[in-house]
Amino acid sequence: MKKNHFHLKNYVVATSVFILAVVAGILIFFGCVQNSVRTNSQQTLETNVERQSEHLRTILDIHYQYLDEIASAMGKSEELISEENKERLVSIYEKTSLERAALIDENGNAYYDNGEIKNVSHRRYFKEAISGRQAISDPLESSVDQEVRVVLCVPVYKEDKVIGVLGGSCNVTALSHMLFDDLFGGAGNSLITTRDGEIIASDGGSSSNTEITYGTNLFNYYGEKNLRRKHILQDVQADFQNGEKGLVKLSFGGRMEKDCYLEYMPVGYNDWMICYTVPVKNAQQAYDFIPRYELIFMGSFCIMVTVLVIYIILRNNKEKAELLRTAQRDALTGVYNKENTQKVIDSILREKNPSAFHGFLIMDMDHFKKVNDVYGHAVGDKVLQMFGDFLKAQFREQDVIGRIGGDEFVALLYNIGSRENMESRIKDIQKKIGELHVDEMEGNQFTLSAGIAFAPQDGDTFMELYQKADLALYQTKRGGRNGYRIYENTKSE
Numbered sequence: 001m002k003k004n005h006f007h008l009k010n011y012v013v014a015t016s017v018f019i020l021a022v023v024a025g026i027l028i029f030f031g032c033v034q035n036s037v038r039t040n041s042q043q044t045l046e047t048n049v050e051r052q053s054e055h056l057r058t059i060l061d062i063h064y065q066y067l068d069e070i071a072s073a074m075g076k077s078e079e080l081i082s083e084e085n086k087e088r089l090v091s092i093y094e095k096t097s098l099e100r101a102a103l104i105d106e107n108g109n110a111y112y113d114n115g116e117i118k119n120v121s122h123r124r125y126f127k128e129a130i131s132g133r134q135a136i137s138d139p140l141e142s143s144v145d146q147e148v149r150v151v152l153c154v155p156v157y158k159e160d161k162v163i164g165v166l167g168g169s170c171n172v173t174a175l176s177h178m179l180f181d182d183l184f185g186g187a188g189n190s191l192i193t194t195r196d197g198e199i200i201a202s203d204g205g206s207s208s209n210t211e212i213t214y215g216t217n218l219f220n221y222y223g224e225k226n227l228r229r230k231h232i233l234q235d236v237q238a239d240f241q242n243g244e245k246g247l248v249k250l251s252f253g254g255r256m257e258k259d260c261y262l263e264y265m266p267v268g269y270n271d272w273m274i275c276y277t278v279p280v281k282n283a284q285q286a287y288d289f290i291p292r293y294e295l296i297f298m299g300s301f302c303i304m305v306t307v308l309v310i311y312i313i314l315r316n317n318k319e320k321a322e323l324l325r326t327a328q329r330d331a332l333t334g335v336y337n338k339e340n341t342q343k344v345i346d347s348i349l350r351e352k353n354p355s356a357f358h359g360f361l362i363m364d365m366d367h368f369k370k371v372n373d374v375y376g377h378a379v380g381d382k383v384l385q386m387f388g389d390f391l392k393a394q395f396r397e398q399d400v401i402g403r404i405g406g407d408e409f410v411a412l413l414y415n416i417g418s419r420e421n422m423e424s425r426i427k428d429i430q431k432k433i434g435e436l437h438v439d440e441m442e443g444n445q446f447t448l449s450a451g452i453a454f455a456p457q458d459g460d461t462f463m464e465l466y467q468k469a470d471l472a473l474y475q476t477k478r479g480g481r482n483g484y485r486i487y488e489n490t491k492s493e
Contacts, residue, residue: 040373042247042261042263042283044283044369044372044373045247045261045263045276045278045283046247046263047369047372048263048276048369049263049264049265049274049275049276050265051406052179052190052274052276053265053266053267053268053274054405054406055178055179055405056178056179056192056267056274057267057268057269058404058405059178059467059470060136060152060178060269062463062466062467063096063098063152063168063463064134064152064154065463066092066096066461066463066464067092067152067153067154067166067167067168068154069461070088070091070092070166071154071155071156071157071166072157073088074088074103074156074164074166075156075157075158075163076158080103080105080156080158080163080164081103081105081111085103086103086111086113089101089102089103089111089112089113090113092113092168093113095459095464096168096464096467097170097174097467097471098152098168098169098170099147099149099169099170099171099174100112100113100114100149100168100169101113101166101167101168101169102120102166102167102168103156103164103165103166103167104120104126104129104130104153104164104165104166104167105163105164106130106162106163106164107119107121108120108121108122108123108126108130109121110167123137123140123151124137125137125151125153125167126153126165126167128153129153129154129155129165129167130155130162130164130165131155131162132155132162133155134152134153134154134155135151135152135153135154136150136151136152136153136269136270137150137151137153138150138194138200138270139172139175139200139214147171148171148172149169149170149171149172150169150170150171150172150175150200151167151168151169152167152168152169152170153165153166153167154166154167172200172201172214175192175200175201176201176202176203176214177474178201179191179192179201179202179203184278184282184283184285187278187279187282188260188276188277188278188279188282188283189202189203189212189275189276189277189278190202190203190274190275190276191203191212191218191274191275191276191277192267192272192273192274192275193218193240193272193273193275194270194271194272194273195240195241195243195271195272195273196217196219196240197217197218197219197220197237197240198215198216198217198218199212199213199214199215199216199217199218200214200272201214202214212277218275219233219236219237222250225250225252226252226253227250227251227252227253228251228252228253229251232248232249232250233250235248236248236262236264239264240264240273243266243271243273244266245264245265245266246263246264246265247261247262247263247264248261248262249261249262249280250262258279259279259280259281260277260278260279260280261276261277261278261279261280261283262275262276262277263275263276263277264276328340330388330402330403332381332384332385332388332403333384333385333387333388333389333403334385334388334389334392335388335391335392335401335402335403335409336400336401336402336403337402337403338402338403338404338405340402341400341402341403341404341410341462342402342462342463344400344402345360345400345402345410345412345462345465346461346462348400348412348414349455349456349460349461349462349465353415355415356415356455356456357415357416357417357418357454357455357456358412358413358414358415358416358454358455358456359412359413359416359421359422359425359452359453359454359455360410360411360412360413360452360453360454360455360458360465360466360468360469361410361411361412361413361422361426361450361451361452361469362404362408362409362410362450362451362452362466362469362470362472362473363391363408363409363410363411363429363448363449363450364407364408364409364448364449364450364473364477365383365387365407365446365447365448366446366447366448366449366481366482367481368380368383368406368407371383371441375440375441379438379440379441382438382440383438383441383446384403384407386436386438387407387409387433387436387446388401388403388409390432390433390436391409391411391429394425394428394429394432395411395413396413396414398414398415399411399412399413399414400412400414410466410469412455413425419454419486422452422454422486423452423484423486426450426452426484427484429448430447430448430450430482430483430484433446433447433448434446434447447481447482448482449473449476449477449481449482449483449484450472450473450476450483450484450485451468451469451470451471451472451473451474451475451476451484451485451487452469452472452484452485452486452487453465453468453469453472453486453487454486454487458487458489468487469487471487472484472485472486472487472488473485
């Protein structure tokens with residue numbers, strides 16, 4: 001009895017010391033709230049820019065993969081400039097978002113899908129591709145139709161020798177659409193620039209800095225402003241030249257509400273940089289609730305701390321177990337990872353079944369970044385795991401589910417039968433996701449946005465379906481989220 005009492009006393013003492021230490025830590029935290037807000041908002045900026053860069057690279061990689069497949073088929077023809085290969089050029093225009101395609105011989109003679117022939121031997125993108133590398137141009141005016149476009153090129157091989165170049169292009173508007181403008185409620189600008197600061201694409205959806213658009217020089221724009229520390233802009237220019245990432249605060253003379261953050265990092269193509277500018281007040285707006293809930297947090301934390309510690313331990317053990325999953329699966333959610341999602345779906349699509357009608361679905365959790373911002377990344381991971389488990393329960397065994405990156409998931413609904421069946425399925429999913437909840441996020445309701453494409457009518461490869469569904473997803477987000485759109489081909493015949 002005395003022994004039990006001794007253990008109980010020690011437990012009470014230890015618990016009391018622990019709680020007092022926690023309270024002291026909380027009080028110190030309260031004294032550093034502003035610094036924490038500043039640090040967290042800057043980390044959010046960096047995360048968002050990384051997501052922008054990843055999204056952009058994913059779309060460009062898909063374009064390159066499709067061009068490589070077509071180039072491989074072209075290299076098997078007896079002649080490079082053959083009628084068969086000219087038909088393949090037309091298929092690129094018809095099956096992708098690329099607006100112009102050309103097959104270029106070793107001398108730089110470009111044979112376009114519309115029948116035009118021009119010599120592009122002086123172009124940098126041709127020189128790089130003919131040497132055996134993937135290439136992408138800076139925006140340039142087309143000599144065929146005078147539209148400003150970005151050209152993507154891949155070499156055409158025949159028996160390990162480069163015999164030509166296959167290129168496809170999209171205009172700068174399409175390049176801008178590869179960005180998203182939902183960060184901080186559209187208060188900032190997402191930009192793609194050269195290392196000299198020339199803006200070659202912007203999201204176009206920002207309400208605050210509409211002056212920063214295509215053709216503007218970023219350094220000239222801010223150099224003309226009343227910057228309090230102009231050397232910061234010089235440091236940014238140096239980072240651009242060296243291809244380094246960074247985050248700076250630009251302070252202007254006059255009112256502090258004009259101050260803004262500038263986050264930037266290399267895209268990984270050419271010397272392009274991806275940037276995001278946002279007013280400081282908007283970046284920190286998500287943390288305005290902290291002072292109002294400090295006292296509530298202090299009282300509740302003391303009660304929940306033991307439970308929280310146990311939860312963290314269990315959560316960490318679960319995450320470690322998830323890391324041991326097969327390489328074919330996404331470690332966090334248990335669905336297929338990006339690489340294997342594409343392989344499995346392409347394998348299904350190659351099946352010669354004339355009666356098959358598959359549905360391809362891209363899903364994106366609405367406002368997911370707020371989960372990480374407000375509740376932390378541990379809770380964010382929990383939400384993603386919950387969403388992965390939820391999706392696995394909603395689809396059939398023959399369907400394919402994969403995580404492409406971040407909160408973006410795809411699914412191939414095998415032989416769904418009809419558009420009506422597909423719409424019924426996604427409506428049911430969107431209804432059920434509203435019933436999900438996380439203990440740490442009591443009172444919050446989840447929604448998702450989706451884009452839909454169908455095979456074979458919208459494409460017979462993963463890359464084609466992804467492009468079409470991604471365009472539909474973009475329309476869903478632009479239309480207010482929490483819904484779905486079906487891809488509709490708006491190109492003229």
